[in-house]
Amino acid sequence: MEQLSITSNDDVVIVRQKVRAHAIDLGLSLVDQTKVVTAASELARNTLVHAGGGQACIEVVQNGMRRGLRLVFSDNGPGISDLDLALTDGWSSGGGLGLGLSGSRRLVDEFTLDSDPGRGTVVTVTKWTR
């Protein structure tokens, strides 16, 4: 398990590199590697843009025969008041394309979003080996 703090754009790059290294270790296919790295990039940047920074936790998990990479992104930012709206394609509060959160959900196998306005946000994603 690896804990990383996200406070600047450089940290987003570091998170991406660490996730890629873990994905390669785990033996994910090139396509899955790229998908999970891209999801990590989106989610890490979200904590930076919307909450001014946060934490990333990278962990290898096991489910029977399958192994997977679990990433947890947490922050103490303003939180998300309307989860459905936040997960709508093309909706953005930060001037982006509005595909980061919804797209990340499609890039990984499991996706949970836990947020309360004023309390912060925790996004947990998992990508399993095939």
Place this chain on the structure above:
Amino acid sequence: MTVQESSSRRRIEDLMRENEDRLVDRWVEISNAPLRGRVVDSDVRRELRDLLRALLRSSESPDGGADLRGLLADLSRTRARQGFTPGETALAVFTLKEAVYELVEADGGEEVLHGYISLSRTIDELGLYTFEAYTAAREKIIADQTEQLLELSTPVVKLWDGIVAVPLVGTLDSARTQVVMEKLLQTLVDTGSEYAVIDITGVPAVDTQVAQHLLKTVMAARLMGAHCIISGIRPQIAHTIVTLGIEFGDIVTKATLADALAFALRQSGVEVVNRRRTRVSVRAEEA
């Protein structure tokens, strides 16, 4: 410094002054031993002699310390550039203690020994100072390199008359995009090119931010009347872009830079023909 301390300090400094040549010889010898021929003896000799003289001068005049610090900063800077570790750099200063101690031992006087303790404290401070100066020099080098990299990593190359290309390598953040866009637009004007190929073979991951930056660059080039082609889209990147839901709309995208060049050539009416078709048949015969 008490009166007694300063008098014993003067005593040891006199001793050092009297034996300057011997002291410098020994100092050079000791400090160069762990560096194993990575430095030129005569250079180090000159450096250390200047340092020693500045050190002895520094206690005579109130602003003598500035001179000494300047010399130390120079030493740290050159060593940082030559690739020495901060430990090796600081060692050049700390080894003076060993060289002086030999003098103290030979003298044997108690006052000199007291002076040695005071001197030793000063040398510690100087050693730490080289450490700080070394770090500052390193940080300066890194900052310079980052800037150079930003410049170097975004070349705009001419592929053909009227076709320019930007091979992007690494992470595409806002700062990079700004540089790329400016350079591309300027090159389009300077060369009067009609086609611009943006090659992302060297970009490890395309997320929404990278995509947005790419789209902006393409839009800007289009506003100037150029046609833009994005090339170097590898299978895994294509997968990711589709899953993310990014739409490149009517922007022409190609798998390789070669495809993009062929497309641009065809569009601008240039025909590429194979001059020696016979080659193909020769190979077939061999096989």
